[in-house]
Amino acid sequence: MPDNFGKLSTEEREQAKKWIDKQAPDLVCPVCGKGTWMLGDHVIGLTPYSMGLIFGGTSYPAILVVCGECGLFRLFSAVMAGVVQSTTEQDAAKEGATNG
Numbered sequence: 001m002p003d004n005f006g007k008l009s010t011e012e013r014e015q016a017k018k019w020i021d022k023q024a025p026d027l028v029c030p031v032c033g034k035g036t037w038m039l040g041d042h043v044i045g046l047t048p049y050s051m052g053l054i055f056g057g058t059s060y061p062a063i064l065v066v067c068g069e070c071g072l073f074r075l076f077s078a079v080m081a082g083v084v085q086s087t088t089e090q091d092a093a094k095e096g097a098t099n100g
Contacts, residue, residue, distance in 0.1 A: 040064030
C-alpha cells in the first residue's frame with residue numbers, strides 16, 4: 001500500500017511499471033506520437049463530481065503516467081495494477097483481523 005500521502009514505494013512503482021508494460025507494451029501518446037512515459041510518484045485519487053467538496057467519499061485510485069514529450073496524462077487503475085487493495089479486499093482484511 002502507498003503511504004498515507006499516496007506515495008508509492010520503490011517496489012510499488014516497479015510493480016505498477018511492470019503491470020502497465022504488460023497491459024500496454026506499445027503505449028504511444030495520442031497527442032505527440034511519442035512513446036516515452038514517466039510514472040508518477042503518487043497514487044491519484046479521482047472523485048465523483050459534486051457541486052462542492054466532499055471529504056471521505058468515494059475515490060478511484062489511479063496510477064499517473066505522463067508523456068515525457070508533451071506532458072499528456074494517462075491514468076491506470078491502481079487496484080488493477082495491484083498497488084492498492086480494493087475496498088472489498090480491505091474489508092476482508094479488517095474482518096480477518098477482528099475475527100482472527
